[in-house]
Amino acid sequence: MINPMYLAIVEDIKQKINSGQLKPSDAVPSENALSKEYGASRMTVRKGLAILANDGYIYSIPGKGSFVRKPELNKYTIYYNEMNNSINKVDQSRLLEVNIIMPDEKLAGELQTTINKNVIVIRRLFYTEGKPVAYDLKYLLYSKGMPIVEKEIEQATFPEMVSGSIAAFSLKKELSISAQMPDEEIKKHLNIYDELALLVVEQKIFNDDNKPIGFCVTYFRGDYIKLKGNSE
Amino acid sequence: MINPMYLAIVEDIKQKINSGQLKPSDAVPSENALSKEYGASRMTVRKGLAILANDGYIYSIPGKGSFVRKPELNKYTIYYNEMNNSINKVDQSRLLEVNIIMPDEKLAGELQTTINKNVIVIRRLFYTEGKPVAYDLKYLLYSKGMPIVEKEIEQATFPEMVSGSIAAFSLKKELSISAQMPDEEIKKHLNIYDELALLVVEQKIFNDDNKPIGFCVTYFRGDYIKLKGNSE
DNA sequence: CAGTGGTCTAGACCACCAA
DNA sequence: TGGTGGTCTAGACCACTGA
Numbered sequence: 455m456i457n458p459m460y461l462a463i464v465e466d467i468k469q470k471i472n473s474g475q476l477k478p479s480d481a482v483p484s485e486n487a488l489s490k491e492y493g494a495s496r497m498t499v500r501k502g503l504a505i506l507a508n509d510g511y512i513y514s515i516p517g518k519g520s521f522v523r524k525p526e527l528n529k530y531t532i533y534y535n536e537m538n539n540s541i542n543k544v545d546q547s548r549l550l551e552v553n554i555i556m557p558d559e560k561l562a563g564e565l566q567t568t569i570n571k572n573v574i575v576i577r578r579l580f581y582t583e584g585k586p587v588a589y590d591l592k593y594l595l596y597s598k599g600m601p602i603v604e605k606e607i608e609q610a611t612f613p614e615m616v617s618g619s620i621a622a623f624s625l626k627k628e629l630s631i632s633a634q635m636p637d638e639e640i641k642k643h644l645n646i647y648d649e650l651a652l653l654v655v656e657q658k659i660f661n662d663d664n665k666p667i668g669f670c671v672t673y674f675r676g677d678y679i680k681l682k683g684n685s686e
Numbered sequence: 687m688i689n690p691m692y693l694a695i696v697e698d699i700k701q702k703i704n705s706g707q708l709k710p711s712d713a714v715p716s717e718n719a720l721s722k723e724y725g726a727s728r729m730t731v732r733k734g735l736a737i738l739a740n741d742g743y744i745y746s747i748p749g750k751g752s753f754v755r756k757p758e759l760n761k762y763t764i765y766y767n768e769m770n771n772s773i774n775k776v777d778q779s780r781l782l783e784v785n786i787i788m789p790d791e792k793l794a795g796e797l798q799t800t801i802n803k804n805v806i807v808i809r810r811l812f813y814t815e816g817k818p819v820a821y822d823l824k825y826l827l828y829s830k831g832m833p834i835v836e837k838e839i840e841q842a843t844f845p846e847m848v849s850g851s852i853a854a855f856s857l858k859k860e861l862s863i864s865a866q867m868p869d870e871e872i873k874k875h876l877n878i879y880d881e882l883a884l885l886v887v888e889q890k891i892f893n894d895d896n897k898p899i900g901f902c903v904t905y906f907r908g909d910y911i912k913l914k915g916n917s918e
Numbered sequence: 919c920a921g922t923g924g925t926c927t928a929g930a931c932c933a934c935c936a937a
Numbered sequence: 938t939g940g941t942g943g944t945c946t947a948g949a950c951c952a953c954t955g956a
Binding site: 690691692726727728729730733747748749750751 | 943944945946947948952953954955
């Protein structure tokens with residue numbers, strides 16, 4: 455055999471599930487039974503089952519057995535980066551404002567801080583081929599290592615700004631996507647003269663204690679962005 | 687020890703990465719070295735490393751070693767279901783049309799079929815608390831097991847419609863999210879009288895040969911939807 | 919060549935579950 | 938009590954990398 459034995463086991467069981475021989479909540483044969491069936495050691499069988507479990511095909515209950523899982527029909531993975539999406543690439547960025555402010559009540563609530571703590575505000579405009587395509591607004595709790603040089607801020611994405619100081623692996627992030635009409639200020643920034651919808655993406659970044667450390671809203675011209683995701 | 691040994695190894699190495707002792711592209715000590723360091727067998731160490739690899743912390747190159755990966759800053763997971771999102775739940779669905787048509791060139795292209803093959807069209811309106819919130823349009827290549835009873839179609843989500851017949855595990859799906867203004871037809875369906883942005887979600891479902899088997903567009907009133915995603 | 923990760927084995931003990 | 942999955946070991950052979 456060219457392929458490792460555990461992969462052959464994985465493919466065989468996957469095929470049984472996909473063909474309907476094994477249905478959701480059906481029991482997969484026990485590890486000892488599979489071990490005999492495939493002429494492999496129990497550890498090899500377990501390696502195969504671990505892969506199936508990881509791919510969402512099965513789950514195991516100690517003392518009982520392994521069972522076929524119901525497929526995840528609604529799960530998608532999306533790679534979002536405010537400066538690079540599937541139908542346009544930001545080729546220029548203009549810094550409108552970098553400032554230190556006292557948050558108002560709403561912002562203090564979002565960042566779970568108090569209204570007497572300093573917050574960094576960054577406002578940017580993104581351009582594609584000379585045209586403004588997005589208005590970007592960020593609020594960050596200051597921490598050491600953050601880019602404070604204007605040139606750095608102009609080019610950095612949201613996670614990059616906070617990850618200078620914090621271990622990037624332990625960052626938790628939330629994304630929120632909606633559509634709305636532009637207000638007068640955004641219309642001015644994005645050169646919108648007639649009716650045009652905005653795609654609004656909010657990001658929130660948390661440290662590993664689940665405290666928010668940054669909040670970001672990006673307003674994209676609806677005709678210049680399409681977010682893409684896929685299963686698997 | 688309460689926890690299994692391999693988890694202790696995982697936590698220890700994670701901590702070394704998060705604290706900066708191990709930086710991206712640094713080499714993790716060899717399996718034999720870790721085996722001595724933790725007083726564990728090589729297989730136990732490997733189990734730990736496999737988890738770290740799976741969580742995106744490290745990667746391995748045969749013959750060379752294991753190395754710390756750069757963190758994925760842009761990856762998000764989103765659970766999308768046209769009938770149930772984070773700020774509203776569709777509590778009623780009205781079927782506007784079920785039909786069999788010959789696709790035009792554009793649609794035939796999307797579904798990678800020819801203009802003389804039949805395609806099922808389904809048009810629905812979704813309601814929340816009596817108000818129309820979304821206009822939903824689906825094109826499906828017919829296959830056995832598909833719901834053809836009106837009652838079923840009214841309540842089913844897109845993956846559910848095609849997964850009656852096909853093994854749901856092997857479905858590949860694509861998602862595309864954008865914002866646009868409603869046309870006159872949609873304004874009428876969604877009772878839009880003034881300017882309101884739409885959030886438009888396109889789904890495309892492929893079988894395991896990567897042939898598209900369905901295409902779906904849902905137009906949500908911008909004031910009734912917010913898609914949520916998160917990292918991890 | 920010695921060292922690395924990848925695969926595989928044949929045992930072992932454990933906690934858990936059901937009859 | 939016997940069967941299940943979960944953990945762990947101490948070996949083995951392999952293909953690959955780099956000096």
